[in-house]
Amino acid sequence: MSTEFVLTNVQPNGAAARDVVIRNGRIAEILPHGSRPFPAGTATVDGEGLLMLPGLVDAHTHLDKTLLGMPWYRNDVGLELIDLIENERRMKRELGIDPARQSAAQIERSVANGTTHIRTHVDIDTEYGLAGLEGVLASRERYRDIVDIEIVAFPQSGMLIRPGTVDLMERAMREGADVVGGLDPSGVDRDPKGHLDTIFAMAERHGKPVDIHLHEPDALGTFAIELIVERTKALGMADRVTVSHGFCLGMLADKPLARLAGMMAETGVHLMTKGGAASPRPPVLDLTEMGVKICSGSDGVRDTWQPFGNADMLDRAAIVSQRNDFINDVHIELALRLCTHGGAHTMALEGYGLEPGCDATFVLVRAETPADAVASRPVRRAVYRKGIPVAKDGALIAA
Ligand SMILES: [Zn+2]
Known part of the structure; x- marks a missing residue:
């Protein structure tokens, strides 16, 4: 994974679709989905409209x-x-x-x-x-x-x-x-x-x-x-x-x-x-x-x-x-x-949350809202820690 990539079309805490720019393991920017074209060659990951929750x-x-x-x-x-x-x-x-x-x-x-x-x-x-x-x-x-x-x-x-x-x-x-x-x-x-x-x-x-x-x-x-x-x-x-x-x-x-x-x-x-x-x-x-x-x-x-x-x-x-x-x-x-x-x-965690400047540590699930995620407990489609994917579809990527 490159040090900068854009996670497109995700819904942070159930908000409208966003593109999340991730740089050096942190959330650099959060933009309305599709509002800005990214330069050719920018690494992107399709968030498929998934709900994004903090880790x-x-x-x-x-x-x-x-x-x-x-x-x-x-x-x-x-x-x-x-x-x-x-x-x-x-x-x-x-x-x-x-x-x-x-x-x-x-x-x-x-x-x-x-x-x-x-x-x-x-x-x-x-x-x-x-x-x-x-x-x-x-x-x-x-x-x-x-x-x-x-x-x-x-x-x-x-x-x-x-x-x-x-x-x-x-x-x-x-x-x-x-x-x-x-x-x-x-x-x-x-x-x-x-x-x-x-x-x-x-x-x-x-x-x-x-x-x-x-x-x-x-x-x-x-x-x-x-x-x-x-x-x-x-x-x-x-x-x-x-x-x-x-x-x-x-x-x-x-x-x-x-x-x-x-x-x-x-x-x-x-x-x-x-x-x-x-x-x-x-x-x-x-x-x-x-x-x-x-x-x-x-x-x-x-x-x-x-x-x-x-x-x-x-x-x-x-x-x-x-x-x-x-x-x-x-x-x-x-x-x-x-x-x-x-x-x-x-736990006095620093850099926790889904705001610009926070660590890019989050979970993606198929749910409409946070309450839906609690009621449905869907499979965790992806888990990221500091910009690195660590689990996918409910399983660890590497031990
Ligand atoms: Zn105990």
Whole structure:
């Protein structure tokens, strides 16, 4: 592919047909289709009237422990969080879950589905040490020309309750992790202040963001978010802190919800929601209207917790839509925005979008509008990263 070419006749975000001039991996110009003849010899690619969306952003997944490509795993696990965590730790060894091999399997699926940016949580614990991180780092390097991957050091088995974990987290941050993770400060670690002080101090030391899995319900979850907001404010970490799941936001009456959402919006604490069917639902529309920044992600894709998931962020936008009773186009497009600009904002991506000057990183699908793309989940006709085609007709072009 030459360093300059014109992608003709595409519909950016469903707008009227445009010709997009791409130069040195970036969008140089966007012109009404056919409005300007290009000099003889200009390389062109026929966009066939396809819908153009910015590259999809999976802002929360677990690349190190997917079972994609492995034999079917019969799930007989209990439903308590601790059952799932302990079973998974055992199964990693019994099933031979190789973080490098498994992350590669999901990355290839994700890119073929139009995902160009991934934030993955990677388990750090005293049993497997940094094995998950090392495997995902290897895959990040291997696929660096087709996808951007951000790694969260995630204390899946608990942090303060398992001595040695904090030291491993520190090492993970030194050895390539980009974000400090956390997990249920009260529910798992039994010490909300200790847990949050530890991870925020680590984030401050390394100059990195924070992303906390928070499954805690009602008042307990509310208390955790209040503590997170306090620390975000004290350290000036606006837009660098994410609460993942935040189920308590789906369990509150209007007044306490408005109070908590107001605090999150004011301090720049983001929310990640996946719209899961079995868990309380943070109300995406209400929270957006209250100013909370929201992103979405696949979370676990076919793992020992549950067998569902396909690493498809258009599918995720449909799940978020259905979980939030979104039926209007404008609301469905909001759900899709969680999977594009929402994730880009949480991950602080530079050059993201479909404006001149942005990276030429985008997806082409046969759909009339963005809402149609969410409802239909058509095959990804083409995926480009920085002006280079990386997937075509739902398959990777080259690994
Ligand atoms: Zn997760």
